[in-house]
Amino acid sequence: MSASRYSPQEIVETIRMVQMENLDIRTITMGISLRDCAHEDLAVASRKAYDKVCRLAGGLVRAGEDIAAQYGIPVINKRISVTPVALVAESSRADSFVPMAEALDRAAREVGVNFLGGFSALVQKGTTRGDATLVASIPEALARTERVCASVNVGTTKAGINMDAVALMGRTIVETARLTADRDGLGCAKLVVFCNAVEDNPFMAGAFHGVGEPECVLNVGVSGPGAVLRAIEKEGQADIGALAATIKRTAFKVTRMGELVGRAASERLGVPFGIVDLSLAPTPAQGDSVARILETMGLERVGTHGSTAALALLNDAVKKGGAMASSHVGGLSGAFIPVSEDIGMIEAAGMGALTFDKLEAMTCVCSVGLDMIAIPGDTPAETIAAIIADEAAIGMINRKTTAVRVIPAPGKKEGDMVEFGGLLGRAPVMAVHRESSAAFIARGGRIPAPLQALNN
Amino acid sequence: MPATSHRIIVTVIGKDRVGIIAGVSAVLAGAGANILDISQSVMDDFFVMIMMVDIEHAGLPFAELKARLNAKGEEMGLKIDAQHEDVFKYMHRI
Numbered sequence: 001m002s003a004s005r006y007s008p009q010e011i012v013e014t015i016r017m018v019q020m021e022n023l024d025i026r027t028i029t030m031g032i033s034l035r036d037c038a039h040e041d042l043a044v045a046s047r048k049a050y051d052k053v054c055r056l057a058g059g060l061v062r063a064g065e066d067i068a069a070q071y072g073i074p075v076i077n078k079r080i081s082v083t084p085v086a087l088v089a090e091s092s093r094a095d096s097f098v099p100m101a102e103a104l105d106r107a108a109r110e111v112g113v114n115f116l117g118g119f120s121a122l123v124q125k126g127t128t129r130g131d132a133t134l135v136a137s138i139p140e141a142l143a144r145t146e147r148v149c150a151s152v153n154v155g156t157t158k159a160g161i162n163m164d165a166v167a168l169m170g171r172t173i174v175e176t177a178r179l180t181a182d183r184d185g186l187g188c189a190k191l192v193v194f195c196n197a198v199e200d201n202p203f204m205a206g207a208f209h210g211v212g213e214p215e216c217v218l219n220v221g222v223s224g225p226g227a228v229l230r231a232i233e234k235e236g237q238a239d240i241g242a243l244a245a246t247i248k249r250t251a252f253k254v255t256r257m258g259e260l261v262g263r264a265a266s267e268r269l270g271v272p273f274g275i276v277d278l279s280l281a282p283t284p285a286q287g288d289s290v291a292r293i294l295e296t297m298g299l300e301r302v303g304t305h306g307s308t309a310a311l312a313l314l315n316d317a318v319k320k321g322g323a324m325a326s327s328h329v330g331g332l333s334g335a336f337i338p339v340s341e342d343i344g345m346i347e348a349a350g351m352g353a354l355t356f357d358k359l360e361a362m363t364c365v366c367s368v369g370l371d372m373i374a375i376p377g378d379t380p381a382e383t384i385a386a387i388i389a390d391e392a393a394i395g396m397i398n399r400k401t402t403a404v405r406v407i408p409a410p411g412k413k414e415g416d417m418v419e420f421g422g423l424l425g426r427a428p429v430m431a432v433h434r435e436s437s438a439a440f441i442a443r444g445g446r447i448p449a450p451l452q453a454l455n456n
Numbered sequence: 457m458p459a460t461s462h463r464i465i466v467t468v469i470g471k472d473r474v475g476i477i478a479g480v481s482a483v484l485a486g487a488g489a490n491i492l493d494i495s496q497s498v499m500d501d502f503f504v505m506i507m508m509v510d511i512e513h514a515g516l517p518f519a520e521l522k523a524r525l526n527a528k529g530e531e532m533g534l535k536i537d538a539q540h541e542d543v544f545k546y547m548h549r550i
Contacts, residue, residue, distance in 0.1 A: 006465070008497045008504050010548045015467050015537055069519035072539045253547045260546040
């Protein structure tokens, strides 16, 4: 009997995950190498980049929609990542790379993707002329484009932290906020500062197509906080070991959907399948919250004592379940804790249960970092640089990816609300320390790469 | 590998009543879809009917059939859904 291949429980579980628990494919991201688009004339390089993106990604949105229809699983976002633009545009003598950002923005609009990542530079050990030009172009590029996302990697475990770049990124974030002040500093929501950036991350705003990647590749990002939340609720008073096992099982099932969709998309587009990134990426929708998972484990509010332990358990179980489910798990894979995109985080931050410092502690054990946090508009650039330095240090020492995506909301002060709209959500402005870090940041130089032995 | 199967699984969840199989079968027959197997059970006080259906020779796209089944469900006060078999295969079997 064919229907009895699957038990009614299995079938109903799947239907419920898709229909009631927001299980979806969060993104199909096509990585495209632009290394062959370099040219001494930036206008020519930009045209080549535009043409290549349109040629390779022309069928991406259609393929995503077809697969969603075929399997009955929503594919929310179709996106593109490209080679860090600093590498591509450097051959030109141009003193601004904004025209290339605009060309990529046009290409993204042409093929119908909502974000294109890779207006990026990797400067963990030092800055080339092209890197410097790229970073200098970021504020204007993000103000003048709609879909382009920027990222800068300022540190790695192997290289240490480039503190000159950290200081520069503090100023760049302030300037980006200033140029998009009419939209509450929205430009900063499209700018990520990384330590240990990964080359195959399909999630925005930090996606770029690494130099070790092939010509073109498809990476899939699956999510599913809702499915994990429901599974934990059903466990009732189970002990922690049982909770971890439940999370693993759920993560496994969610990741299998990513594997299915990734293979189908790869076959349809004739592009190699890269990785599945299983990240619990919350959205502002009710029930699609990582904070609620932690609260269901027994915390009155996310941000209280115990939050770091609960998040560590969640993040690790998600990775274990995901790793079993796909032949190639990659990207960031874990739990994201963006503030503005998670209804539980928004509430906890608004009532003061979740503070900036607690968020920093939680980033030691989550998959990325300080994400989508609105801070007062008058926060000095040196303070933002010091926030970046702290976060990069956590990543460097713990051999993990960390990132900072903060928005110094122009004209806003602690307790005000900032509205970004859509998937970017809304955030209460959170307090940061008022004591100055300026003299520390002004020193410049590099934090040496850490010792990788004697770990006790 | 994906898309090797032409089978879908139709689920009907709700209160048991007369004419469920007839109603769903009529939609499937109208679409040229062939019912391979039917099973039913009661879970959490809800009636659950599961059909394995071959749509290889169906005269309309899966998304369209799914929409018709959803509509039939609303008409009958039931939750009717359809999902590609590969989804279950991938989620529950390695």
